[in-house]
Amino acid sequence: MNSFWIILFHTYLNKLKSKSFIVTTLLTVVLVLALTNINNIIDIFDKNGGKENVAVLDESGALYEPFKQQLKTINKDINLKLYKGSEKEAEKAVEKGDVTGVIQLRYNAEKLPEATYKAMSIADSSLFTDLQTALQQVKTMQAASQINLDPAQLQKLYEPVSFEKFALEKNAKTEEELNQARGLVYVLLFIIYFAVIMYANMIAMEVATEKSSRVMEILISSVSPIKQMFAKILGIGLLSLTQLAVFLIVGYYSLSKNMESLKDGFFGVYGFGDIPVETIVYAVIFFILGYFLYATLAAFLGSLVSRIEDVQQMITPMTLLVVAGFMIAMFGLGKPDAPFITATSYIPFFTPMIMFLRVGMLTIPAWEAILGILILVATIAVLAIFGARVYRGGVLMYGKSNSYKDIKKALQLTKNE
Secondary structure, three states: OOOHHHHHHHHHHHHHHOOHHHHHHHHHHHHHHHHHHHHHHHHHHOOOOOOOOEEEEEOOOOHHHHHHHHHHHOOOOOEEEOOOOHHHHHHHHHHHHOOOOOEEEEOOOOOOOOEEEOOOOOOHHHHHHHHHHHHHHHHHHHHHOOOOHHHHHHHHHHOOOOOOOOOOOOOOOOOHHHHHHHHHHHHHHHHHHHHHHHHHHHHHHHHHHHHHHHHHHHHHHHOOOEEEEEEEEHHHHHHHHHHHHHHHHHHHHHHHHOOOOHHHHHHHOOOOOOOOOOOOOOHHHHHHHHHHHHHHHHHHHHHOOHHHHHHHHHHHHHHHHHHHHHHHHHOOOOOOOOOHHHHHHOOOOHHHHHHHHHHOOOOOOOOHHHHHHHHHHHHHHHHHHHHHHHHHHHHOOOOOOOOHHHHHHHHHHHHOO
């Protein structure tokens, strides 16, 4: 057992001190800091301090004031300025950068407002949408006055319809609980996705690197393949937890300095405060099992190649499985009770993401979640046993190796030992 811990901590410390790990961690920390300070960064580059200045040419002589009042309720960061000059002069002001754009207001043949908006670029759809929405509200009010609707009647006309939702299923989640669960599931799906993509690939690379240096032949003669494989998996697992902890601590600290709402805590600000304890427990279980499933698969696939250049080609199908599971789970966020989602939640390579999706968003019988966990455990056990045999023979195979037919060769080498 002593050799197991030696390999585990050697893998962990060796990767922890590697330049690639340090550089990747620092770059990701910089990215996290940039994302959590994105508003401050935008303000630095925005010479108007987030404000948009729009010139208004009011050809009607009566639309500017109601349009300005309506726009103020939609977006206070848009400053309207009544322009007294000609259309050509207003366009020159846009070209000089004095204003973002110019909007021309006028009445159509039915005495209802219409407009033309001009800017150097019309890529900013949010600004255009806000201006259009404000003018639409002005048009609605003026159309209502033309057919003699008083304000009370107009308010009645546009009053939102009462539409309540009730779930008849016993212990079904409320809409608030569903929104909370959806947020937690969304976060976990991304963590599983990126953890598998990054760290499973790291395990395969670690095995291929040792093979290329011929260290593997010495290790195999002194340590059993199962011990060696799982020592590497756990070592990279500890490394991933270390890196994720750094990202979460830096992200939380940066957010706490920029968001007053974080005084209620991380879970409070994102609405996760009332998430049931069992959901958190399932999140941890499926994350760990999902990691071990793909890490075990990556370890024995990595043992089949002897050149680092061949690693990506060998693990590409595994990566596609992760991507497929992630895409199915994204679809399932909107329809978690779809039969397709239920069926795919029992496919072991999709179970970590999709079964947790169902557990988090639906009230399913406990036996379904337990069955999913048992399927994962059984699959990991089968992969571990089969993978150890492939691993033992695969690490002794050298030369160009980028075909799954090499699994048969690896098994044959194991038998011949």
